[in-house]
Amino acid sequence: MTAAIRQCTSDDAGLIRALGITTFRDTFAADNSRENMEDYLRHSFSPELVKSQLSEPESVFLLASVDGTPAAYMQLNTGKAQTEQFGDTSMEIERLYVLSDFKRQGLGTRLVNQAFKRARNQSLSKIWLGVWEHNDPAQRFYQTMGFKRTGEHTFILGTDIQTDWIMTTVVI
Numbered sequence: 001m002t003a004a005i006r007q008c009t010s011d012d013a014g015l016i017r018a019l020g021i022t023t024f025r026d027t028f029a030a031d032n033s034r035e036n037m038e039d040y041l042r043h044s045f046s047p048e049l050v051k052s053q054l055s056e057p058e059s060v061f062l063l064a065s066v067d068g069t070p071a072a073y074m075q076l077n078t079g080k081a082q083t084e085q086f087g088d089t090s091m092e093i094e095r096l097y098v099l100s101d102f103k104r105q106g107l108g109t110r111l112v113n114q115a116f117k118r119a120r121n122q123s124l125s126k127i128w129l130g131v132w133e134h135n136d137p138a139q140r141f142y143q144t145m146g147f148k149r150t151g152e153h154t155f156i157l158g159t160d161i162q163t164d165w166i167m168t169t170v171v172i
Contacts (some may be wrong), residue, residue, distance in 0.1 A: 001066055003107060004112055006063035008073070013051040016061055019073050020045045023097030028157075031134060050151065058080050060112055064098075066108045071102035074111040084153060084166070086128055091119045091171075093129040098161025112145050119171040127171060130155065130164035142167050 008016060021041050029037050053059055058081035064072040071106070075095040077083065082092040095116055098107050119127055130153055131138045138148075147167035155164040 002107065003066050003071075003105075003110065005062050005064045005110060006110075008054060008063050012055045012061070012063065013054055014071055015063070016054065016073060017045050017047060017050045019063075019070060019099070020050070020095065023072075023099055026100050027097065027135070028132070029076055032157055032160065033110045038161050039158035044162065060118070062111060066102055066105070066107070070099075071105075072096075072098035072107040072111060074115065078122065078124070081131070082116055083154060084128065087170065089092075089124050090126045090128055091115060091122070091124050093127060096129075097129055108141060109145070116171060125171055126168055128166060128168040129167055133165055139165065139167070145169070 017046045024041060024045075025037060053075070054061060056080040058077060060076045062076070063070060064074075064076045074093060074094070077092040078096050079088060080088070083094060084092070086092070093112070096111055097109060115127055127147075129142065129147070131142060132155065133152070139161065141170075146169040148169065149165045149170045151166040152163050155168055
């Protein structure tokens, strides 16, 4: 297996949108109503929104491919692009999703390590993220990467108001 990670451009909007829809549905559809999932996917992965996010100067999308096949992606936000304002010394991992066929192959670890590298290069002191309170596998993964639960915030999926844990770590 040869894995490669590259930064996305606006030309990748269709690919990121497709990966986002597939991975989000695969991860959360079994635990949410079809109506709420479709509403969320329609709005959160609209072509216009994805293209706008890709052109946001304080957001970066990284794509992980395995043997040339897109397998995972991560969205990093700094400054005002963060979904919660943790200040100019913080970076948010807004999205980190891996296609089912590529899970447990180290892609998530490689992507998070890229976040640490980018945070260090920007002299940032903290990385934070939100993870659904019922997503135990993701919580365990982030804990192994040094993240700790430090709070919570609301996540709206269609008409369902859910709770995400905020997890943070210090950049060393």
